Amino acid sequence: MPRSALSAAACAALVLPFAAGCVANTPASTSAAGSGAVTVDSSATACTLSAATAPSGTLTFSVTNSGTDVTEFYVLAADGLRVVAEVENLGPGLTRDLVVQARPGTYVTQCKPGMVGEGIRSDFTVTDSGTTVGPTGDTATQLAEAEESYVSYVKDQVGTLISGTQEFAAAYVAGDDATARDLYAATRLHWERIEPVAESFGDLDPFLDLREADLEAGQAWTGWHLIEKDLWAPAADANGGVAYTPLTQTQREAAAAGLVANTQAVVDAVNAPGFTFEAFQIANGAKALLDEVATGKITGEEEIWSHTDLWDVQANLDGARVAFEVLRDVADAADPELVKTLDARFTDLAALVSAQGSAETGFTSYDALSTDQVKQIAAAVDAVSEPLSRLTATVTSAS
Amino acid sequence: MLANFLIGLREGLEAALVVGILVAYVVKTGRRDLLPAVRAGVAVAVTVSLAFGAVLTFGPQGLSFEAQEAIGGWLSIAAVGLVTWMIFWMARTARFLKSNLQHGLDAAIAAGKRAVVVMALLAVGREGLETALFLWAGAKATGTSTSPLLGAALGLAAAIALGWLVYRGAVRLDLRVFFAWTGLFLVVVAAGVLSYGVHDLQEAGILPGLHALAFDVSTSIPPTSWYGTLLKGVFNFSPATTWIQLAAWVAYLVPTATVFIRTTWGTPTRASRPAAVPAGVPA
Numbered sequence: 235m236p237r238s239a240l241s242a243a244a245c246a247a248l249v250l251p252f253a254a255g256c257v258a259n260t261p262a263s264t265s266a267a268g269s270g271a272v273t274v275d276s277s278a279t280a281c282t283l284s285a286a287t288a289p290s291g292t293l294t295f296s297v298t299n300s301g302t303d304v305t306e307f308y309v310l311a312a313d314g315l316r317v318v319a320e321v322e323n324l325g326p327g328l329t330r331d332l333v334v335q336a337r338p339g340t341y342v343t344q345c346k347p348g349m350v351g352e353g354i355r356s357d358f359t360v361t362d363s364g365t366t367v368g369p370t371g372d373t374a375t376q377l378a379e380a381e382e383s384y385v386s387y388v389k390d391q392v393g394t395l396i397s398g399t400q401e402f403a404a405a406y407v408a409g410d411d412a413t414a415r416d417l418y419a420a421t422r423l424h425w426e427r428i429e430p431v432a433e434s435f436g437d438l439d440p441f442l443d444l445r446e447a448d449l450e451a452g453q454a455w456t457g458w459h460l461i462e463k464d465l466w467a468p469a470a471d472a473n474g475g476v477a478y479t480p481l482t483q484t485q486r487e488a489a490a491a492g493l494v495a496n497t498q499a500v501v502d503a504v505n506a507p508g509f510t511f512e513a514f515q516i517a518n519g520a521k522a523l524l525d526e527v528a529t530g531k532i533t534g535e536e537e538i539w540s541h542t543d544l545w546d547v548q549a550n551l552d553g554a555r556v557a558f559e560v561l562r563d564v565a566d567a568a569d570p571e572l573v574k575t576l577d578a579r580f581t582d583l584a585a586l587v588s589a590q591g592s593a594e595t596g597f598t599s600y601d602a603l604s605t606d607q608v609k610q611i612a613a614a615v616d617a618v619s620e621p622l623s624r625l626t627a628t629v630t631s632a633s
Numbered sequence: 634m635l636a637n638f639l640i641g642l643r644e645g646l647e648a649a650l651v652v653g654i655l656v657a658y659v660v661k662t663g664r665r666d667l668l669p670a671v672r673a674g675v676a677v678a679v680t681v682s683l684a685f686g687a688v689l690t691f692g693p694q695g696l697s698f699e700a701q702e703a704i705g706g707w708l709s710i711a712a713v714g715l716v717t718w719m720i721f722w723m724a725r726t727a728r729f730l731k732s733n734l735q736h737g738l739d740a741a742i743a744a745g746k747r748a749v750v751v752m753a754l755l756a757v758g759r760e761g762l763e764t765a766l767f768l769w770a771g772a773k774a775t776g777t778s779t780s781p782l783l784g785a786a787l788g789l790a791a792a793i794a795l796g797w798l799v800y801r802g803a804v805r806l807d808l809r810v811f812f813a814w815t816g817l818f819l820v821v822v823a824a825g826v827l828s829y830g831v832h833d834l835q836e837a838g839i840l841p842g843l844h845a846l847a848f849d850v851s852t853s854i855p856p857t858s859w860y861g862t863l864l865k866g867v868f869n870f871s872p873a874t875t876w877i878q879l880a881a882w883v884a885y886l887v888p889t890a891t892v893f894i895r896t897t898w899g900t901p902t903r904a905s906r907p908a909a910v911p912a913g914v915p916a
Contacts, residue, residue, distance in 0.1 A: 304640060315844055320836065351851070
């Protein structure tokens, strides 16, 4: 067995019940002028560190006892009281490594020759290296809970999505276009809420949600928007001057079958054993949903024939909101100010959107919105988007 | 050299004493067939500790401070639980001596075979990882000097010798006196382990009050002195003890010792002169 595998296995066996306790002995950042590794010389009367600052991340204090008595070395919090890490019982002539997951901030280091008294103290600064410091203990538990709760939300949404899609496809194949038009936006709602998850499965998103404008040469057009165009058949002047040709019954059946099959593939992937969606993906997904709103929905490009863009806006907003909510506790512990900002801005945006209707009663058609209303919503989306872009960093660096 | 000797002594002492008493118990109750089980428990604990220590010292992955504290803390709590159980197992056994010695003892031991292995394992394993990390750090430093390693090894040897002496003394004791005194000794040891575990949790920030000291006698009993080492090694005595540590120690020691003394010596009034009760005479 390779050394690293053996070591990881030993580490895992030891700390399995204690959350994340394994740390690299060799800090990843050692390449940068020896940063990440600090040597400490503890003699009877002095405590000499090779550096007074280090970048955040995994720090290794290599403590050597050059005195004649047993010594201890502590890394204390800025108050000089709380123990961040320690190495005890260091005999004369010995060197021990103390590995610390250090977040940016000020600390106090302390050598305690003879293991009594106040010891020899000095200040130590950890600068922000941009390296995320892994979560431990309660945060790890909270993150695991957030991931679990987000995955069950996704499973719930795809469950409704597949049954809605089947119903929609059946109505469309049967030629009941009125029913299909009614079901279109309400069904897509469940798709738009979890789109970042579907995007993580590679090919499925383009098969399901590609817009005609984004078609590449030679690419076959499938999915929701193909059917959308067929249901809301455009006049010739809206169709590049060419009269729109409705799909044949065979084409309809193929489009409907493809939509159901590809949606089923998403459902299967989500329900596969071991499917997880990690905290950073949840946070990134929330941001991605709002970017969708900003680049596609609020411009009216997404639902160019049906003009049901506000449904999608609502759905993207719901998805982002849920992602934020499951991460709330972790984010709140790390950056309460960010959580407060997000709360306020989500509320503002939700108020603007709900002024135009709801998923139950239906939304104003996009082409009925005034330029001012569109601008207002766009501004509110940007206002959420900016703090939301900090959520991933906040969540992944929480510890 | 002396400082490293004392570290070895301190780390090894508690384990040596508990294992010594365990072996004395097995021998005195005529169950020498359980000795391999004790040996196996000790061997497993030593091997596992050394292996983990080596891997964590020389491998690319180490343990975070939090994980080390957590391992120490949990093993301490498990050790207190097991030692307490053993104390009352002994006390029950001692009680059987009043009526039907052989029958009662067999019943008690029947339940205890696996416990004997686990006891030996835990007694050694609790300090094992820490000691192994120390030893391997010493081995790493042998390029410069072998004296730290030698000092620690001598200290461990001294601890084992002391454990053996306790064992020799214990086997000479009359059976009931043996149960009574070793049981009481183990109550005090367990109280110390609990107090030590509490201090670990305070250092890890799980419990408050790390700097609220009940007393600090570290100037008169330096932790690195030979007597400080003995007190720490045997009773986990800390010269600078926090209020919560003291409270945990008292809260465990007083009721446990009271119940133990009542169980073993029959009536509380006789507790003051336990040695005066001759063996085999009904109390």
